Amino acid sequence: MELVVNQQIYYSNKKLIPIEDVAESLLALEGVIRHSPEVLEALFPGVKISAVDIYIKALKSDSLWEDVVVKFIFGSQDKLDLFIENARERLGMNKISNDGLLSVIIILLIFVGYSYLLNRDQTVTQQQRDTIEANNNTIINIGAGMVDITAEEFRILIDGAVKDKEKLAKDAVRIVKPAKLDPEASITFNDNQALQILPETVRAMPGYVSDLEDEEFIEDFPSLEMEVRATDLDSTKRGWAVVMPEISEERVKLHLDSTIDRRKLHEKDRFKGSATVIFKLDKKYKKLPKLVLLREIIE
Structure with missing residues (x-):
């Protein structure tokens, strides 16, 4: 058949x-x-x-x-x-x-x-x-x-x-x-x-x-190295930014899981974490990170 x-x-x-x-x-x-x-x-x-x-x-x-x-x-x-x-x-x-x-x-x-x-x-x-x-x-x-x-x-x-x-x-x-x-x-x-x-x-x-710049792709990373570029102890969603050398040298907005101690992260320049990265596509069809959702800091 x-x-x-x-x-x-x-x-x-x-x-x-x-x-x-x-x-x-x-x-x-x-x-x-x-x-x-x-x-x-x-x-x-x-x-x-x-x-x-x-x-x-x-x-x-x-x-x-x-x-x-x-x-x-x-x-x-x-x-x-x-x-x-x-x-x-x-x-x-x-x-x-x-x-x-x-x-x-x-x-x-x-x-x-x-x-x-x-x-x-x-x-x-x-x-x-x-x-x-x-x-x-x-x-x-x-x-x-x-x-x-x-x-x-x-x-x-x-x-x-x-x-x-x-x-x-x-x-x-x-x-x-x-x-x-x-x-x-x-x-x-x-x-x-x-x-x-x-x-x-x-x-x-x-x-x-x-119109593909509006399309998003989501990828999970169990261990991703990040460099802190901006912090905000008063919020988990505003003011945070990182660079992910494995993915891009561009600064990307960071959102923190509610279980993460913001003060602990504030003291770090570089760290590894379990994260979800949301990508978008540019006009050359290249994936660019748009937002990082930090799930857990890996000690």
């Missing part, structure tokens, strides 16, 4: 890619693939996909090669058989991966995310928009040819299948982010040079989502 599809993505970067960017791109890829059942159901009316699971099959460095396994879960064998028969009739094949239909869907979902972003970001130039749209049109024509519909019909079908375009835009930016580290890098899908986000497209794509 499941259909298994292998999917490879190759970033042609010449230098090693930071592990944080690799992790973000994989999580974003998962997010984008989770939109694909809605597209497939729109392409093949009458088919219902119950769930989709994504697994890492292989990960190679130098450049970056991400090899994942996508499992489309159907509610019954009959529903799986219906999908395979429908796909065979429409595509002349019994696996949607044979001619790269899933790759086409993933690429176009990335472009749908960027389209949503470009409609909101007035700082993007017309030349950037034209470059992105040209690459998008190429992939649309390939996909439309696969399922034997017009390019415009295929464009409308892909766009209409996406329910949460804001989340898709954020995932699209994260997927492209590793390639933006190299001005000549492209992103190729399933080792098919026709299914590619071109270097000039990567360069034209914005590297951030303009």
Whole structure:
């Protein structure tokens, strides 16, 4: 009751890619693939996909090669058989991966995310928009040819299948982010040079989502070294600030747990503590500490 599809993505970067960017791109890829059942159901009316699971099959460095396994879960064998028969009739094949239909869907979902972003970001130039749209049109024509519909019909079908375009835009930016580290890098899908986000497209794509500065990320640190920069014996939430050398050299606001003796902390220049750090993202998609919640001083 499941259909298994292998999917490879190759970033042609010449230098090693930071592990944080690799992790973000994989999580974003998962997010984008989770939109694909809605597209497939729109392409093949009458088919219902119950769930989709994504697994890492292989990960190679130098450049970056991400090899994942996508499992489309159907509610019954009959529903799986219906999908395979429908796909065979429409595509002349019994696996949607044979001619790269899933790759086409993933690429176009990335472009749908960027389209949503470009409609909101007035700082993007017309030349950037034209470059992105040209690459998008190429992939649309390939996909439309696969399922034997017009390019415009295929464009409308892909766009209409996406329910949460804001989340898709954020995932699209994260997927492209590793390639933006190299001005000549492209992103190729399933080792098919026709299914590619071109270097000039990567360069034209914005590297951030303009409203992400409002998004926060929370991370717990069981033992974090901190340097005191400001204190206030009259409050646990006002006037306190620290620097965390492991994370950032910037001064960050500190809130104290009510169980902490403020006078004891006031006497210290440097200490270790159990803490929760709240991060935000800057326009370059880098995590910046916004607030530290000190749970306990470690003696």
